[in-house]
Amino acid sequence: MSFWLSIAVQTPAHSAIAGPLTYRSEFPLTPGSLVRVPLGQREVLGVVWQALDGPGPEQAGRDIRPVAGVLEGLAPLSANWKQMVSFAAAYYQRALGEVALAALPPQLRDLSTAQLARRLRRDAGAGPVEPPVATDSIALNDEQARTLATFESENGPFLLFGATGSGKTEIYLRAVQALLAREPEAQALVMVPEINLTPQLEARFIERFGSAAVVSLHSGMTNPQRLRSWLAAHGGAARIVLGTRMAVFASMPALRLIVVDEEHDPSYKQQEGARYSARDLAIYRGRLEGAKVLLGSATPSLESWHHSRPAAGDEPGGRYRRLTMAGRIGGGALPRVRLVDMNLQPRKTVFSAALVEAITQRIARGEQAMVFLNRRGYAPVLHCADCGWKSECPHCSAYRVFHKIDRTLRCHHCGFTQRVPRACPDCGNLDIAPLGRGTERLEEHLAELLAGTRRPDGQPLRIARIDADTTRLKGALESQLAQVHAGEVDVLVGTQMIAKGHDFRRITLVAAVNPDGALFSSDFRAPERLFSLLMQAGGRAGRDADYARLNGSASEMWVQTFHPQHPLFDALRRHDYPAFAAQQLQERGQAGMPPFSFQALVRAEARTQEAAQGFLQRASEAAAGLAGADPITLYPPVPMTIQRVANIERAQMLVESPSRAALQRFLAAWHPVLHAERDRAVTRWAVDVDPLAI
Template sequence: MAEAEQFAAVIVDAPGLGALDYRVPEGMLLAPGDRVIVPLGTRKVPGIVTGLSPVTEVPAKKLRRVAAVLSDTIPLHAEWLALTRFAALYYQRGWGESAVPALPLFMRRAPGVRHESWLKKARAIGPAGGEPGPRPQLNDEQAEACRQVLASGGYVPWVLFGVTGSGKTEVYLHLIEETLVRDPEAQVLLMVPEINLTPQLEARVRARFPDELVVAMHSDFPDGERARSWLAVHEGRARVLVGTRMSIFASFRKLALVIVDEEHDTSFKAGDGLRFSGRDLAVWRAWKNRCPVILGSATPSIETWAKVRKGDYKLLTLTKRASAEATLPAIRLVNPNRKGARTLLTPDAAAAMEATLKAGRQVLVFLNRRGYAPVLSCPSCGWVSTCRRCSTFTVFHKGAKRLVCHHCGWQTGIPPACPKCGDPDILPKGTGTERIEEELAVRFPDRRVLRIDRDSVSTRHEAEEAFRRVHAGEVDILVGTQMVAKGHDFANVGLVVVLNPDAQMLSPATRAREQLFATLMQVAGRAGRAGAQGEVLIQTRFQDDPLFAALARQDYVAFADAVLEDRRANMAVPYVHQAMLYAEAKSLAEAEFFLTEAVEIGMREAPPEVRIYDPVPMPLMRLMNVERAQLLVEADERPALQAFLARWRQSLRARAGVEWTMEVDPLEA
């Protein structure tokens, strides 16, 4: 008797497609979670088996066969399939669109000739070995936080709220250690922001667990390295994965603890593709695995804080800086120079710098704008330098002698005279880090100034080298953007000067204040970490703003509670739930036409509790010669929004020349 026929449901990475049925060739053994190669149209594509059945509704002549099974490792785990399925439903994509791209390229290709030897090498990686690194004594607060987490069973979302330097990492390491000891098969995921996943952090975790395999995943890694880490976690050989947001899609055998450090960091939200939040999926995953999840931050996101206040998340607080002699810095607000002044640095700031440098300590000057000046302009006719492809200015980079678009990378040389009226005296307007570096070199000719931003250091290793020079005392004044605010402890920085927070104070974006507060708290945390008290000097016109009062007291709770009150009064996130529909086309009219039609379709289907707003051009309307518009959808209750989006997405009508995409929980609304 012939063997009974079998059909495999396979998901592939193609928009709008559900699982497709394929015939399983005789003799091929398949299980759910197997990676396969299947024909799709005229191509062969990678897919994942989600189910097997003896029957299919697809007519026999339309059925095609599974071309190959990638049997180099065990099938994807059921929990991983559930995760990608949930992510697809939540973020409004096809299951295959969330699952297939989540695999390293290496794991979704038909194996080449060197695959076997690669696998052998990949499986040969082992623990670091050697003596375990130092285990500092936990202080009372740290010990109490660990005790509470370890005493809880099953899924509990914790917020580990602790000021910079309060020793959150030590709490993580202690929890990881206990988790690994309690269950010899347990695995831990430690997620950190892009910029924080440094070789030092990796080394610190490895040194702490010399007998366990600790692997890392970073978007900078070449695919082979990523695949090696992925495989080690998937096969249960790695006990700890340290990674950026992409690591949330690693396939674990037995996930027993999830930690998200700096949970407020916006790099956990993907800006393209599935547009997922790694932090939010981390919480879901802990729930699914019935294990604790720790969200750590000195300035939790407002969404997270709302859940603490509501009682959904439990709060653990670290109030003391871990090192006994470290004290909070003093915060001083000063008026900026009047408009049109030749320098950005005020006399107050210069004097404070002088004093700090004389005392043998370093100064950090923070300005969140790279380049020399944000724009070149002509005083005679008002011409300003703009990008040829985007609706934005080009930034003047003096060293490189270029005008550069920071959105699309388009660049051009410096015109010798105004292109419009011919006036040769075109001038840089405003100040970026490059200009401040120049100003400081003139103001402090005997001091060594180092600038750290994406222009001066472009790779992880260049950044490491720059930070090493600061630590080694080869630098007196450090100038930098966001890059220096995060994750780096500068023991000898005695003064932090914040030059122009006002640009962000004036931003209309919902989260601008929250993000500014987090950044300033982080920058302030760079001062005064060893011994003597540090000082933070902020140049701002908004000295009466409660944001600065809270900052001066380092009082996140007061700030966050006030923001929550404000959001509640204005019915803003997190008290409403949002999604955005984006459309891109050659002309704005086409993009807006698509969205207008989408509004009409939506109005017919939306229940009264779902609000659909009018289409508007995106804040950056033209990007790389593509015109962009957006449309906001909002509901007070999450289920109403999600149900509507799922129906709406199916009924949107494609238009030639218009690309559209949906984003759930957009950060910029």
């Protein structure tokens, strides 16, 4: 007797096979079971989606292939997990099998049934862990106690709007602690936006709940580590899962609490493959699982801020419950923001004299300073003053960045790297020079300016740089951060890697050197990202109130700008996120932009820009009859900001609607049209729903 099964497998990209495939089995299998099945000439992992009464009409007369094997010893994936994957695949316009299989650890996809059986026998006996009883060693202040009480007594989702240093992490710890005290078998998921923020949060949770109850899930782990963590979460042994955006798909059968820290961070949006938002999926999963969801940020995304708006008059409130913690722990003050008008500085000034003096004074008192510039490398471009040559990448419509430390020109888009030429390749001029500044050049210039500065013990100052270049080796970031925490570094220079999430106790001065680029960007989200980044960077200063009182100095944030009168800087100076958000939401409402409308981008890649735009134009014309009565706007196709990467031309087209449901209906109907209109000239295309960068 044969049993017919619908099984999700990862089909080739753009194969137009979006749903599960039909296989047969000699015995019934529970939906959610993991199986090995043939696909073409290969044997791949699949997820049993549902049992069928028989093969469908499209399979009539075909030889339905049998299931090759079952991964025994693993409990089936839950119905809620399958529902979330189905929703994500439909909403973000991706194949079901692609999302389902990408959510599983890579090593699980490669293991045979026999190999998995051996692995499970080796890990046998790892049942649910009972975390040690956590002790409340840290007393909550009034704001924290009030916030926690509201969270425990009301329904969510919740947005915790807490100033930097207000103690949001302690709220997360107490919420997990209360959950585990109530429900011994419950599980909690705590997400952070970036891998480099995982170790310090993991240390806090292990200290509170023990190492056996806590596992991590992120792409920086080895495949065996990820499989071990996934199995512990799937089997219920892990009570707390800490992870980046991929962790939103973790199989957690007893999930009762989801925390999304720094919920505003763009890193929660996947930028390749299924372009999902882990923050938005966390909200959906919480509703599906009956789990409470807590979003936390000092600078919430404007979408979350809008969704948490209180009711006003006849206007209904948002779907989220807003919790506010405006003060810092221990009575510490937020840093004073000082704006430096660079129009009044001598030409080509990098650090104003007042800022250099302020940094010098901090070092002399034994304090630390942080200098922030969101551009790595020595200089963004090399150029020849005689003929105008610039270090363009031959494969991209971008410049190769000059890295002085290894004397290379490196493209940060395609990776093409060459040694710095001895002379201008076009005219032979020996005097080619860097143009602009990155963190590497900033570090060098700062060392020159502070050459005579001494620490309180008479030793010369120490400057460290943390960016993607200095943290490539495994363990490098942890080592550098440990030096900062230990007081071995006086001035820390870096990109956004150091600007958010880190609890630097001795930093009392933060400086943003060149933040003006985003003020007049064509991307309507650029001001939001800049304000958030500056607020987060400033939040690294003065986090230890006792340390500040001991030294008798208030913390400061210096911002060097050519536009000191800009409203963004006025709100920043007052630490007034609500005012900034109100102004931005008013502008977006008038322009009909998110969160007051809903968008999707269709991106196309081809060997020529004409082919890429031609595909999008044909798809747009073919869509004319699909929208029906739905209010859908299709804008003309245009080149992307960096239109050529690795010799591939890129174009995009924006689709917009005031109705999320209408946009989803249109995209579902349009998807077959996109498949049909693609020709051989188009190498790849993708739909990005709710895009963060346009």
